[in-house]
Amino acid sequence: MGKNVYVGVDLGGTTIKVGLCDEFGRLLHTYEGPTGTEHGSDVVLENIAQYTRKLVADSSHEWEQVAGIGAGIAGFMDIPEGFIKLSPNLGWRNVPVKKILEEKLGKTVKIDNDANVAALGEAWSGAGAGIPNVVCYTLGTGVGGGIIINGKIYQGFKGMAGELGHITVVPDLEAVRCGCGMKGCLETVSSATGIIRMGKEAVERGEHTSLALLSDLTAKDVCDAAKSGDEVSLRIVNRAALYLGKSMAAVSVILNPQRFIIGGGVSKAGEFLFTAIRKYYQEFTQESAKEGVDIVAASLGNDAGIVGAAGLNLHS
Amino acid sequence: MGKNVYVGVDLGGTTIKVGLCDEFGRLLHTYEGPTGTEHGSDVVLENIAQYTRKLVADSSHEWEQVAGIGAGIAGFMDIPEGFIKLSPNLGWRNVPVKKILEEKLGKTVKIDNDANVAALGEAWSGAGAGIPNVVCYTLGTGVGGGIIINGKIYQGFKGMAGELGHITVVPDLEAVRCGCGMKGCLETVSSATGIIRMGKEAVERGEHTSLALLSDLTAKDVCDAAKSGDEVSLRIVNRAALYLGKSMAAVSVILNPQRFIIGGGVSKAGEFLFTAIRKYYQEFTQESAKEGVDIVAASLGNDAGIVGAAGLNLHS
Structure with a gap:
């Protein structure tokens, strides 16, 4: 028998992506297919x-080499x-995912939330490889x-x-107001939704901005306009970076x-955004707490979810 | 040979307190004597x-029962x-405490900072006993x-x-401005120093308060005046509680x-202060993140430091 391998499942509302990783978090093979959300949880799990x-x-x-599924x-x-107690985007309530998949597949199954799993993927074999304590933001x-301590979620x-x-x-x-019920959450300014909201508000206020020419505004539009020197967009992206820096x-x-x-x-805005985040992080963080700390872009892209899910059986 | 016991050392600028704990963090015996700070680190360690x-x-x-010293x-x-790289209150710079004490005593020695050690004491056998993940504030x-995760600092x-x-x-x-160089730190409003500062400022502004009658204002004076209904003091204590709640x-x-x-x-102000902290915590904390979370007073008092230090060999 060969070496152990691990299966990671990224369960989205439209597509299920599955991937096979080795024990070092290297993605060996992937496959994907429709989720079938409309047919209910039994079909999705099958x-x-x-x-x-x-x-x-x-x-x-x-098949014998599969040492765990996440x-x-x-x-x-x-x-x-x-x-799963409640998954609004799948329309699920009280679904014993682990139990059902373990019965179907005869392997140990672990689940976790998507943000944690993406963080684990990056920490295991992405931008955090070899660093025991990392904190990941997904914009x-x-x-x-997701918070990784000693290599675990x-x-x-x-x-x-x-x-x-x-x-x-x-x-x-x-x-x-944030969707969570509180006010002033980071998400209200540094998410794609927040950036779009600020862009639309500026247009509605009649501010002089190239965003006024666009319909169906996206966060990418705002970032692109900022890079092209649109001052309103620059202010919006700076604000997203400012509060990210303060939260860090x-x-x-x-x-x-x-x-x-x-x-x-949102992180695909690239160095332009990262330069601003790093500047504010340096400005607002206590000297000793920021010593030697770095801020880097995620490196696994859309694969972070499947890699991290595969890692649940090794790192949780 | 009897059961293992652990020695904890609380090294203060004036007094060294030492205590013996059993493996459950019960304090069996204590002793204390002058630090001798003025004679330098060699004498203090002796x-x-x-x-x-x-x-x-x-x-x-x-002596054979002593399984570790912290x-x-x-x-x-x-x-x-x-x-120790630098200890301003002891006047130490570059003192290899662990190495010297291990040579003198022939036992494993561990050190940690005083706030972490007090947190570990409370988590081990004080107000956090049996709770794996606690966060301690020392006002x-x-x-x-101090942050305790899975029973460890x-x-x-x-x-x-x-x-x-x-x-x-x-x-x-x-x-x-805070002593750390940044502005707006929790310490500037919720420490004894912060409370005294706000009290003095109110007096200097000529506000109508019973604090004006006191010389050498202490944080206890402000808390006592607040309990007696002094509105200015009440506002100050509320402000300390507000920002504590927000930080939590x-x-x-x-x-x-x-x-x-x-x-x-400052926590000795008692239920009066805790009621305010709990109110603000409830007001500012996201619903799911506060579910089942409680805020309690430390229970070991001045012994938290020696108990936690004794625990360093079991919980680090």
Whole structure:
């Protein structure tokens, strides 16, 4: 029998992506297919099982080499029990994912939330490889987070650790309500949604900006306009970076991680955004807490989820 | 040979306190003597060694039962190496504490900073006993902090984790400079020093307050006046509680600890202060991150340091 390999499942609302990793987190083979969300959880879980068998069969590995399977899922869950309490984007309530998949596949299955799993992927074999303590931000529709301590996902008391998008950073006078119910959360300014909102508001206020010429504004539009010198867009991207930097200052005096990793769609704005984030981080972080700390871009892209899910059986 | 016991050393600028604990963190015996700071580090370390031998001899235990010795020290240090880089209150620079004490006593010696050690004491056998993930605040001259994850002190990359007094919480317009170099740190409003400062400022502004009648204002004076209904003092104590609550809200979405423990001189203001802290914590913390989380007073008082130091050999 060959070496152990691990299967990671990235369960999205439209597509299920599965990948095979070796024990070093190297992605050996991938496969993907439709989720079938509309057919309900039984079909979705059967799809996961089939795609997983197909993935292994198509690779040069034996089924016996599969030492564990992990899945990253968006939603509220009981992680040790592998039980989804509520997943709004899948329309699931009370689905015992671990139990069902273990029965179907005869392998140990672990689940975790998508932001944690992406963080683990980056920490294991992406931008955090070899660094024991990293904190990851995912700047997408919302702002997700994941905290890796000694190479493992840190869950906290009820799995709520790493909810970095809900650090309150915006002062009361400028704060808007967040989806979580609080005001002034990082997510309201540093997510794609927040950037789009600020862009639309500027246009509505009649500010002089090239964004006024665009319909269906995206966060990329705002970042591109900023790079082209549009002052309003520059102000918006700077604001997103400012509050990210401030939140990292808080994380640094609380956890003192060695590295921050930033991924997600918004992070594709590139060095332009990272330069601003680093500047504000330096400005707002206590001297000793920032010593030797770096801020880098995620390196696995969309594969972070499958790699991290595969790693759940080694690093949790 | 009887059961293992552990020695904890609380090294203060004036007094060295030593204590003997069993494997459950129960304090069996204590001893204390002058530090002898003025005679330099060689004498201080010899005093520690002598007090430790005396402690064990006076107790009903054999020297052979001592399975480890720990010391809590204020200052900057290399914790794994047991090396003090700088301790302003002892006037030390580059003192290899671990190495010297191990030679003198023939036992394993571990050191850590005083706030971390007090946190470990409370987590081990004080207000956090049985709770794996707790965050401790010590409200004294400054605001110290300690983070306990899975029953162990979490140090972070360069030992700067748990510097809770330096979370930026005060909005720019009201922020004053902190000793650490930044502005708006929690320590500027929620430490004894911060409370005294706000009291003096109110008196200087000519506000109507009973504090004006006192010389040599202490944080206890302000808390007592607040309890007696002095409105200015009430506002000051509320402000200290407000920003503590806000900092805990940030800690909760980052780490999601199960329990917050608050100790130090200011915490002796009692239920009056805790009621305010809990109110603000509830107000500013995201729903899921505060679920089931409690905020309690430290229970070991001045013994937290020696108990936690004794625990360094079991919990680090």
